[in-house]
Amino acid sequence: MTISPIIDAVLNRPYQEYQLEEPIEIDELPTPALVVNLPKFESNLIKMASFSRSAEKGVRPHAKTHKCPIICKKQIDHGAVGVCVAKVSEALSMANAGVDSILITSPVTTKAKASVLDLVASRIGNLATVVDSTKGLEVLQAQLDFSRSVGVLVDIDIEMGRTGTRDVDTVLRIIEEIDADERLVFKGLQHYAGHLMHIASFSERKEKSLALWDKVNDLVTVLDSKEISCDIVTGGGTGTYNIDCEVDRLTDLQVGSYIFMDQEYRIIASKEADHFEDFDVSLTVACTAISQPWKGAITVDGGYKSFASETLEPVAVDLPGARFKFAGDEHGVLLLQKGEQELSLGSVRQFVTPHCDPTVNLHDNYWIQKEDGLIHSIWPVSARGCSW
Numbered sequence: 531m532t533i534s535p536i537i538d539a540v541l542n543r544p545y546q547e548y549q550l551e552e553p554i555e556i557d558e559l560p561t562p563a564l565v566v567n568l569p570k571f572e573s574n575l576i577k578m579a580s581f582s583r584s585a586e587k588g589v590r591p592h593a594k595t596h597k598c599p600i601i602c603k604k605q606i607d608h609g610a611v612g613v614c615v616a617k618v619s620e621a622l623s624m625a626n627a628g629v630d631s632i633l634i635t636s637p638v639t640t641k642a643k644a645s646v647l648d649l650v651a652s653r654i655g656n657l658a659t660v661v662d663s664t665k666g667l668e669v670l671q672a673q674l675d676f677s678r679s680v681g682v683l684v685d686i687d688i689e690m691g692r693t694g695t696r697d698v699d700t701v702l703r704i705i706e707e708i709d710a711d712e713r714l715v716f717k718g719l720q721h722y723a724g725h726l727m728h729i730a731s732f733s734e735r736k737e738k739s740l741a742l743w744d745k746v747n748d749l750v751t752v753l754d755s756k757e758i759s760c761d762i763v764t765g766g767g768t769g770t771y772n773i774d775c776e777v778d779r780l781t782d783l784q785v786g787s788y789i790f791m792d793q794e795y796r797i798i799a800s801k802e803a804d805h806f807e808d809f810d811v812s813l814t815v816a817c818t819a820i821s822q823p824w825k826g827a828i829t830v831d832g833g834y835k836s837f838a839s840e841t842l843e844p845v846a847v848d849l850p851g852a853r854f855k856f857a858g859d860e861h862g863v864l865l866l867q868k869g870e871q872e873l874s875l876g877s878v879r880q881f882v883t884p885h886c887d888p889t890v891n892l893h894d895n896y897w898i899q900k901e902d903g904l905i906h907s908i909w910p911v912s913a914r915g916c917s918w
């Protein structure tokens with residue numbers, strides 16, 4: 531395979547926990563450093579697991595958020611039916627670390643990526659992928675070894691306009707072709723409405739999400755009428771987890787961000803409150819104060835290379851009212867509350883990330899903070915850069 535060097539690079543990435551010889555304080559971290567607060571992280575895991583149990587839905591968490599096989603395994607240990615990944619390289623990274631049940635949620639339309647998918651299928655027992663075109667299906671069929679067995683879901687687009695098909699005839703044609711291929715098993719449908727996840731009002735989010743699911747239901751009814759069984763109907767995200775669970779035919783929730791939370795989610799309303807605090811912020815980036823050109827502000831060592839943001843800014847955890855302003859790739863300037871806040875050079879502060887998924891992709895490791903406040907170990911972000 532011509533791309534074998536980058537495949538080898540993914541396969542050679544570390545994926546195991548590394549215990550520090552001795553626990554260290556937050557202010558001993560080589561900042562900017564991505565920190566996971568383990569008790570909060572575990573509480574998020576447990577909350578989603580018990581919510582889904584009581585709602586009688588499965589959870590198929592999206593590993594695009596964390597890119598970390600250790601976290602996939604914890605999610606599966608807490609009852610997840612498998613994990614999602616966005617791309618074939620992420621699938622390869624997770625499969626290489628022993629994650630056995632993976633759904634690829636973006637269509638594959640090239641020979642090179644289809645051959646990586648074939649490689650992943652050769653390594654794990656339960657690989658599924660979405661398809662949204664007959665062309666994509668043909669490319670996949672051309673690369674799959676005759677001995678493989680791969681589940682296929684048709685990706686449905688109702689309104690978002692990103693991936694998926696809106697055309698019922700295309701859905702039926704794809705299913706027909708899947709049925710004619712012994713290597714493929716039709717599993718069901720995927721529908722993800724990412725454009726609704728951050729709608730500020732809970733009631734508006736709910737109304738819009740359920741309206742789209744109604745249309746997915748219409749399609750499921752067409753399949754029912756043709757006696758095509760649809761074992762999996764998967765979708766939804768953190769912003770709609772307790773909305774989409776009302777959809778009768780939905781089998782599992784593809785929630786991603788709940789495990790960490792970020793500022794984009796924190797500022798929207800939840801079912802009960804003005805702010806979305808159903809899950810704790812377990813992910814922060816620790817930065818060090820490195821310079822103070824003028825009083826009233828202080829410069830920290832994290833900028834665009836440490837925080838990914840489309841709209842919002844990082845938020846300092848213990849400095850209420852202080853504002854972070856991006857000051858380039860490596861720096862941020864923290865505007866302190868007049869007269870009330872002092873920060874000395876060398877001190878380390880933690881910041882809530884504006885958007886967790888792309889922020890994680892900027893870091894090699896998570897630093898794991900336990901109940902005692904100390905950092906005890908490192909989890910590699912094994913699929914960092916696996917965006918192909």
Ligand SMILES: Cc1ncc(COP(=O)(O)O)c(C=O)c1O
Binds near residue numbers: 594722765768
């Ligand atoms: C297809 C798909 N499913 C699920 C998710 C998870 O969404 P969230 O992080 O909002 O829970 C995403 C995130 O972008 C996604 O693209």
